[in-house]
Structure formats: structure tokens, C-alpha cells
Amino acid sequence: MTIVELPPHGDDRTGRPVLEVDELTVTFARKGEQPTHAVDGVSFSVAPGETVGLVGESGCGKSVTSLAIMGLLPRRGVQVGGSVRFDGHELLGASDRTLRRMRGADMAMVFQDPLSSLNPTVPIGTQVTEVLFEHREMSRKEAVDEATRLLDRVGIPDPARRLKEYPHQLSGGMRQRALIAMALACSPRLLIADEPTTALDVTIQAQILELLRELVVDSGTALVMITHDLGVVAGLCDRVHVMYAGRIIESADRHDLFARPRQPYTGGLLASVPRLDGARGVPLHPIRGSARDVIPWTEGCAFAPRCDNAQDDCLTEVAGSTVPLELDGPGRELRCRHPLEYPRSPAGATASGAAR
């Protein structure tokens, strides 16, 4: 359990990443109001065939991160800084035309609520074929055939008939499959899935996740999985970045993270998951407080007000510096001054010591 496993896609890791996000910041500024730092210096990268999870509570900045990567944030009142590179090409500051040419073709996104994410007045078929017409030069018949094939591929039965139907005539799972089909239409190299299973029944959730996993394996797509659901992370992600209040507070490979969470927040997330194999009557361990009880990162660790391990030096005032994101053993990064310790695991303790 404590043995550090090699990442499953060791070879891919050495390959050039499809997506490199570097010190991404997103600031919402309104006239006469304090600017909000929704994303505050987030860096990560995704290689072909790799699945990276961005995990955190609502409002931690994970969805804003994904919209910033896609260039889908409104222009007005939003400042995006840092760097987002796709295949080495900088996306921030790229022209609207360039971004439109890439979106849907090179990078695609699957959204959270499949009903509201589909146009209610346009048949499913048109919503699939419009991507094909836009990015791939196809005749009408070719596009319809391709759309049928796509719906079939994502597991929609009787695809030819479904093409003519409208979103409200499909079940929730079908709608999410249709959205995935649209995202896959041009075989993108990067797929961002923003909580794709949140609005679905549990049984359907598993099917959709399985579908996404197959896609990654079959086509070598780089997948960014945005979720608050640790079950999704456990089933799908190779590497996990835990976000809190706009910053990454812990990064690790999936196995390491589940085996030995170091950030007390990650530990709290894992502890608050109900377990079927636990004894009856054992109370759940929620993280106290809510995501609103934060202090700005400039004043100290944003999680400190809710943290059981918090001490005086978690505050900038006392420590003299903000809490940095530091190496924490092989393949791990951590933003914490008083992490969870694992006495029976010498690797973790020495690694963190050596990193400093």
C-alpha cells in the first residue's frame, strides 16, 4: 500500500505535453468592487493519453480554469494572465478566429448539465453535423453518416433516428453521450470534461466514465477531468491536482494521493467520502466550515480557517512569507506547512525533507 507505484503511462509522460498551463491567473474585476482572483497561478500539463484531474469544491476555480484554457470566458471584466500553450502554441491573446478554428477541432469540451448545454430548438443531428461542417469539409450526406457513426460510437442506440430528435426527447445519459459525440466529432487531441457526470444517475455516471476512459485509451486523447467527485478521480485519473481557493494545493499521482494525502484538505476530502466497508454507525467526517471561510492567499493559507492542523505560521504575518507550492517527494507537490504525516512510511517523510 505504501509502495510508490510507477505511473501507468510512463512512456507518454516523456512525450511532449499537449497542454501546458503555466501560472494561469483569472481575475474578475467589476467597477467599484474588489477584484476576485478566481484562478491564482495554476500550472499543470497534460500529455497525450493522460488523464489529469482537477479536483475541488464548488467555487475553487476549476471550471474557470477550463473556460480560460478554451478561451470561453467573457472578455469584459475578466483579466487572464500567465500562459496556456497547446502543442507549444500560446493560446492566451490568440485571435478569436484562431481560437474558433481550434475549438471543436483540436480541443473540445464536455459540459456539466447536458440538458442546458444542448440547444433545445435544434435537432441533435444538426448539433453534431454543424461541428463537422465547420471544421471538416464534408458534404451533407457525409456529415450525416459521420454523425450517425459518432452517436453509435458513444453508445446511443438507433442513432439514425436519434439524429432527428430534439434534446428534450432524450434521457439524461443519452444527452451527455450526444454532447460527448459532438466533442469527439473532429477527434480532438485535448478533451476537457467539466463535471460530466454530476447531473446524471449513479448507474449512468459509471457508463459515461467508462466511455471517456475507452476514448482516452483508444485515441490517445489528453483528458482534463474537472470534478469534485473523488470516485471519478479514483476510476479515471492518472494525475490529480487538488485546488482550493484558486490555487493548486496538492498534486500527486492518483495512487499516491489516495494512499497518502498530505494536504489536510485532501485528507479531509477523502475522509468525508462515505464508505460501504466502514463500520455501521461511524459518523462521517466532513470538513468543517464552508468554502466561503477563506482568507486571501496573500495573508496565509486559504484553508487555514477550516484546517485541523493549522498553526500560527500558516499566516503570512507570522511566517514572513506566503505558503509556497513545493516539491514533496517524487512526482508530488504540496502547498502546506503542516501536512499530514505518515510515520510508517519513511519514503514520504524523507522525501519531503530532501525536497526542501
Place this chain on the structure above:
Amino acid sequence: MLRFIVRRLLQLIPILLGLSLLLFAWLRALPGGPAQAALGERATPEAIARYNELFGLDQPLYVQYLRFLGRAVQLDFGNSARTGRAVTEEFFERMPGTIELTLFAMLFAIGVGIPLGYLAARRHGSWLDSTSVIGSLLGVATPVFFLAYLLRLLFAVELGWLPGSGRQEVRIDATRITNFYVLDGLLTREFDAAWDAFLHLVLPGIALGTIPLAIIVRITRASVLDVVNEDYVRTANAKGLATATVRRRHIVRNALLPVSTTIGLQTGLLLSGAVLTETVFAFGGVGSAIFDAIFARDFAVLQGFILMLAVVYVLVNLLVDISYGLLDPRVRVR
């Protein structure tokens, strides 16, 4: 679909029965009465009695009503007490005028209102936005007859750019086929007559179209502002679709759903007669006919016109309901 239409048409029967009963009772309760109006204030009681006997007005009310109903189902509403002509004939002569006027007014309101509302929403907060909001408020707040007078005074009387009264220049000897003057002109290839009839629509049409225009601008603007923040517009952008495709297929199409409701309602209202505008421009439509009939206590015309307008109104609403289904598949009737 067919069943839906038939059911809606059957609903007309109770509506018309109720309306006719109401009309009948209400008109008979008016002071004065047709005899007084026709014969003047100084008519002798004998003359009035003779008049009433002649037109069956001395019979008990229920007899009058049943008699009226029996003829009404054959589209016979009697003759106008004022002109002596058959009510139905007069209606079919005047209704096309009102329909033409309504079409012009609504095309004006739609053609200007939807683009303006869309632009105002997309440039939210700009001078164009605030101007259109204030302008539409003014449009709703300005009394139609006042605007009609103003337009007539300025463009017809002072500047003389456009005709200010009637449906057609008297000296033009146009052939009548359908009583839609513009259409008649086109059908008979008397293009000067068609153009003249069209020019006669401009001023009353603009006066009549102002309120629908203002309402359409406001609703389009609000609706576009809603729709651009919808998830499916984000999806469309995430697919990398061209801006024009996103606008046409994903924004405008959905934004028009509430606008179409308004258009339907407003069209129905205008069709049932724009009394004030038609009077100002002496436009020979149903509105001015009803206006004259009220003054003349012309029961036959009032009953006939109002009942037939009710039918028109219900038919327009049926059309609107059917068109919803074309626009929004979620309410499509089976």
C-alpha cells in the same frame, strides 16, 4: 396536429355563442336605440314605433336574438341601418384594408424591432442600448392617435410627401378583385395603383406599428440578453462555430421564442381594428366602420363586425399556436 386544429375550431362555437349573447344584451342596454339615431332627436313616438316594427325591434328580446342567430349562422347579419348595405358585404370590403394595414404595421415593427433589440443587447450598456430602451419607452407611452395626428400633419399636410387619408387616390380607377388594394394592383398589373395603395399604408402603418415596435425591441433585447448567457451558447462557442452560425442558429432562434408570442398577440390586437388610427387617416378599415356604427347605433354592423372579428382573432391565435410548434419543438403539438 389536425385533431388539434379541429378541436380549436370547435372551441369557437361556445366562444361565439357567449360573445353574441353578451353583445346582444349589451347593445340593447345602450340608451337611445337605433330608431332614435336614424330618425333624429325630434322623431315622433309614432315614427319610432313604425321604425321598430319594420326592423323587428318591437319583438321580445329572445325572439330578436334567436332570429339574429338563425341568420348569423348563414353569415347574414342583416343590413346596415346607416348605409342600407349588407353587413357581410361591407365587412369583406373593409377587412382586407385592415389586414393590409396590420401586415404593414407588423412588418415595420418586426423588421425594425428585432434587429434593433438584438443590437441593443449585444452592445449592452452602449449609447445604442440606452437610446433604444428610452425610445421604446417613449413609443409605448405616446398615445397612438396623437402620433397619428403628428405624422399626418408633418408628412402629409406640411411636407406633402405621403398621402394622409383614405386607401387609394380617388382619381386612380383601379380594378377590384380581392379588396386587398395592393394585391389587386399587382394581380391586375396596375402597378401604379398598387404603389399608390402601398403609399397610403405608410403613415397609418407606422403610427399603428409604433407600440408593437417598442414592445418587440424591449422583449428581443431582454430575451437576447438571457440567451447569450445560456449554456448551449457556450457549447456552440466551444465547438468553434463561426460567429454568424452561433448568432443565427443558437442565439436568435431561441431569443425569438418569447418575441413570437408578442408578435402573435399584437397582430391579433391590430387586426381587430385600429379605431383611432383608421379614424385619423380616414382609412376605410373595420376600425373606422365600428367607430361610425357606434355613433349611429348601427346594431347590425356592430354585431356582425364584432363577431366576425372574434373569429379572425381566434384564427390568428390558432396560427400563432401552430407557429410556436415550428419554432420550439418542446411545445410541438401532436
